[in-house]
Amino acid sequence: MAKIYTEKDASLDPIKGKRIAVLGYGSQGRAWALNLRDSGLDVVVGLERQGNSWKQAEADGFKPVLTEDAVKQSDIVIFLVPDMVQRYVYRERVQPHLREGMDLVFAHGFNIHYKLIEPPKTVDVYMVAPKGPGPTVREYFVHGGGVPALVAIHQNYSGKALEKALAIAKGIGATRPGVIETTFKEETETDLIGEQVDLVGGIMELMRSAFQTLVEMGYQPEVAYFETINEMKMIVDIIHNKGFYGMLKAVSDTAKYGGITVGKYVINEDVKRRMREAAEKVRNGKFAEEWIEEYNRGSPTIKQALQEIQNSLEEKIGNQLREMIERGKPKS
Template sequence: MAKIYTDKDASLDPLKGKTIAVLGYGIQGRAQALNLRDSGLRVIVGVRKGKSWDLAEQEGFDVFDVGEAVKRADVVMVLLPDMEQPKVWREQIEPNLRGGSVVDFAHGFNIHFGLIKPPPNVDVVMVAPKGPGRLVRDEFLAGRGVPALVAVHQNYSGRAMEYALAIAKGIGATRAGVIETTFREETETDLIGEQNVLVGGLLELLRKGFEVMVELGYQPEVAYFEAINEAKLIMDLIWQRGFYGMLTGVSETARYGGLTVGPKVIDDSVKQRMKEAAARVRDGSFAKEWVEEYSRGAPNLKRMLEEVKGHPAEKVGEQIRRLMFGS
C-alpha cells in the first residue's frame, strides 16, 4: 500500500531561513516559484537572459544566471527541460553547489539513467507534481493543490524526506496528497504511461479511429466529432467518476457496444506490445535512443511532428475548433 502524506504530515520549517533557487522559469518553474514565495519562503530564480529572465524580474524575483543562483542557494530546484539538464549541471550547477545543499528534481530521468551524478555531500530529492504548471498554480490560488510524488535518492543530511515534504507543502501538493515513491518508479512509470497511453497510445487510437471512419466513406467532420472531439467528454467522466461512473453516464447502447467490442480492438496483443515498450524503458534502451536523437538535433522528432501537423484529422480539427471556439 502506498504511503501518502498530507498537510498534517509536512512542515515548512525545514525551509524557513533558507534560500531556494528555482532553476528555470518556464511553466513548471514559474508556478512552483510563485507558490513557494506565496507560502512565505525565500525564493530566487536562476535562468538565462531572455524572456523568462524578464518575466521573473517583472514578477518581483531576484534573478541571476544559473551558476550565481546556485552559489546563493541552500536548496536548488532543477526545473529545466530534461535534455538540457546534464549540460547545465556539468557547467553551471555542480561547480557552484555547496556541500549540505538540497537538490530537488521534478522528474527522475537524469538521475535514474545516470546522466547526472550528484556529489555525495548533498541531499537529492524529487517532488513531481502530477499536473502541468498552470494547474499547479491555479489550484494553489484556489486553496487546493495538485497531487505529487516524492522520493529521496540521496539522504546526506538524514532529513532529506523532511525537505522533500516541505517543498511539496510549499507548492500546495500536500493539500491534495503526495505519494512516496522512488526515482526509478517515478521515471519508468512516467515514460511507460506517456508512451503506451497518455501521448502515444491515445494519439494513435484517436487517429486510427478517425481514419477508419473516413476510409468507410463517412464525412471527415462527423468522424472527427465521433472519434476525437467526444473523447474529452468521456475522459472527463472517467476523471470525475471512474470507469464504472463513466459507463453509468453514457447510454445503455454505448455501454454494451463499448464493453463487448472494446476488448476485441484493444486486445491482449496490444497489451503484449505495451509490455515490450515498457521493457525498453526499464532496460534503458529508450533513454539511450532519446539522448542520441536529441544530440543530433532531434530530426526524427521534427519529422514526426510535421506528419502529425499534416494529418487530415488535424486539418479538420482546426475547422471544428474555429466553429466551436472562434479561433
C-alpha cells in the same frame, strides 16, 4: 499500499531560512517559484539568459540572476529546466558551485535514474513531482487547493531529506490533497511508460486510427472527427470525475454494450504484449539511450512526426471544427 502524506505530516520549518534557487521559469518553474514565495520562503530565479522568461520573472516581482549566480547564493537547487538540458546545466552551472550539505531537487527522475547526473555523496537529492502541468499547480494553489505529487529520496546525506521534500511539497500546495512516497526508479519508469503507451502515444494513435478508419470507409471527415476525437475529452472528463464505472453509468446502454464488447477486441492481448515490450525498453534503459541519441542528432524524428501530424487530414479538420466549437461556448 502507498504511503500518503498530507498537511499534518509536513512543515516548512526544515527549509525556512534557506535560499531556494528555482532553475527555469517555464510552466513548472513559474508555478513553483510563485507558490514557494507565497508560502513565505526565500526564492531566487536562476536563468541561462535574459530572454522572455527573464522578463516574465521580473514582471512577477522576482529579480532573476544567471544560473550559476543563483546556485552560488542558494542552499536548495531545484531543476525545472527540460530533461535533456539538465545534465548540461548541472555540469556547467551547478556542479562547480556545490557545497557540502546543499540539496538538489528534481521534478522528474530521468537524469538521476539513468545516471546522466551523478551528484556527490555530500548533498541531499530528492524529488517532488506534481501530477499536473505548471499552470494547474499555480491555479489550484491560488484558490486554496493543490495538485497531488510524488516524493522520492535518492540521497539522504543530512538524514532529513524526506522532511525537506515534504516541506517543498507543502510549499507548492501538494500536501493539501496528498503526496505519495515513491522512488526515482518507479516515478521515472511509470511516467515514461504512461506517456508512451497511453497518455501521449497510445491515445493519440488510437484516435487517429479511429478517425482514419471512418474516413476510409467513406464517412465525412467532419463527422468522423466529432465521433472519434472531439468527444474523447467529454468521456475522459467523466472518467476523471467519476471513474470508469461512473462513465459507463453516464453513457447510453448501446454505448455500454458496444464499448464493453468491442473495446477488448480492439485493445486485445496483442496490444498489451506490445505495450509490455515498450515498457521493458524503458526499464532496461534502451529507450533512454535512443532518446539521448535522438536529442544529440537534433531530434529529427520529432520534427518529421510534427510535420506529418500538422499536415494530416485530422489536424486540418480539427482546426476548422475548433473554430465552430469556440463559437458555441457560453460567453463569460
